[in-house]
Amino acid sequence: MIEVEHLGRCPVCARTERRIAVADAADGVFGTPGRWDYWACACGVLYLDPRPAPDAIPGIYRHYYTHALADPPLRWREPGFRGAVRRGYLNARYGYRFPDASRLGALTWPLRRAAVKNLDFMIRHLPAPAKAGTRLLDVGCGNGDFLIVARDLGFEASGIDPDPAAVAAARSRGLDVALGGLPGSGSRDASFEHVMLSHVLEHVADPVGALAEARRLLVPGGRLWLSLPNASSDGLKRFGPHWRGLEPPRHFALFGAERLRALLAAAGFERIERLPPEDAALFYFRQSQAIAHGLDPYRAEDPPGWNALRGFAETANRRARRFPGCADTVTMIAFAPPLSAETAKSRLRVDERRADGLEAGSTPVEGRPREETPEH
Numbered sequence: 001m002i003e004v005e006h007l008g009r010c011p012v013c014a015r016t017e018r019r020i021a022v023a024d025a026a027d028g029v030f031g032t033p034g035r036w037d038y039w040a041c042a043c044g045v046l047y048l049d050p051r052p053a054p055d056a057i058p059g060i061y062r063h064y065y066t067h068a069l070a071d072p073p074l075r076w077r078e079p080g081f082r083g084a085v086r087r088g089y090l091n092a093r094y095g096y097r098f099p100d101a102s103r104l105g106a107l108t109w110p111l112r113r114a115a116v117k118n119l120d121f122m123i124r125h126l127p128a129p130a131k132a133g134t135r136l137l138d139v140g141c142g143n144g145d146f147l148i149v150a151r152d153l154g155f156e157a158s159g160i161d162p163d164p165a166a167v168a169a170a171r172s173r174g175l176d177v178a179l180g181g182l183p184g185s186g187s188r189d190a191s192f193e194h195v196m197l198s199h200v201l202e203h204v205a206d207p208v209g210a211l212a213e214a215r216r217l218l219v220p221g222g223r224l225w226l227s228l229p230n231a232s233s234d235g236l237k238r239f240g241p242h243w244r245g246l247e248p249p250r251h252f253a254l255f256g257a258e259r260l261r262a263l264l265a266a267a268g269f270e271r272i273e274r275l276p277p278e279d280a281a282l283f284y285f286r287q288s289q290a291i292a293h294g295l296d297p298y299r300a301e302d303p304p305g306w307n308a309l310r311g312f313a314e315t316a317n318r319r320a321r322r323f324p325g326c327a328d329t330v331t332m333i334a335f336a337p338p339l340s341a342e343t344a345k346s347r348l349r350v351d352e353r354r355a356d357g358l359e360a361g362s363t364p365v366e367g368r369p370r371e372e373t374p375e376h
């Protein structure tokens with residue numbers, strides 16, 4: 001059996017009032033033993049209680065990564081017309097400067113919404129790097145697939161992951177990856193223009209601490225991108241304990257967009273924006289249906305009833321475009337506050353003093369605040 005800890009209260013707001021939301025859910029993805037309950041807090045968080053104790057956590061991820069090292073498809077690098085259209089789209093929409101790009105990419109993208117959305121999510125809506133050496137941290141980077149994407153897009157990309165095997169796999173591909181999680185990203189400086197939390201926040205024991213740490217890692221004006229299963233999704237209502245987004249006992253807490261927005265604001269983020277949801281219903285419905293039938297959701301064949309269900313999934317995708325609150329996943333961006341005028345002025349003074357000092361051949365000015373050290 002898995003060693004558990006009992007919370008008795010919401011891990012986000014500490015309220016003890018709650019109602020059972022999903023009872024007796026099993027791990028239909030990786031077969032971790034046990035039956036698990038999710039509780040709904042009045043604050044909007046859906047949380048697992050009891051949940052695996054800290055010492056038990058490596059065990060519940062034993063089968064998590066395939067560690068297969070097939071490089072992710074860089075669809076904008078494909079030769080020919082389709083690749084040129086994709087490059088044209090990324091240039092027009094996100095400010096890249098890919099050569100050999102078709103201007104049709106800018107013109108036709110409203111017509112090809114699904115294909116374009118795939119591309120948006122593939123690059124995680126990343127605007128072109130503003131300068132050489134723009135730094136990006138992918139938290140929970142696994143074997144580093146997204147780091148390969150980010151590097152191709154021109155970012156100086158690094159990652160952290162709590163799984164030593166994933167870190168080893170990523171390093172074998174020549175990627176800059178360290179062991180770590182959130183909170184507990186190690187001694188990394190606040191030096192990233194971009195922090196990515198792709199399906200991470202639902203896994204952490206302390207989501208408030210994790211967002212505070214993500215905020216700390218960003219330079220002033222830096223951008224956080226996060227995506228995770230949506231606690232208020234129609235999929236959860238339809239599939240209940242079998243919904244793919246629950247994934248007990250690895251998902252500790254789930255949120256809807258409004259709760260996330262409040263948490264991000266409390267962590268000091270601004271310009272918080274929900275992005276149009278991913279067309280995720282085909283994946284979520286298919287996997288949930290497999291789980292409901294006790295099948296491995298990653299096996300090749302379609303689950304029973306899939307022919308009928310497929311239409312409902314396509315309807316769910318269309319509905320989510322109109323009502324993003326129903327979607328299976330929620331994706332948001334938020335920004336660290338820019339430098340205040342006062343801080344910018346004092347920073348300039350420090351830089352001037354340092355420049356003077358260097359000219360005079362003396363040592364650089366000491367006592368420079370750590371977060372104002374852009375060269376790390």
Ligand SMILES: [Zn+2]
Nearest residue numbers: 010013041043
């Ligand atoms: Zn709460």
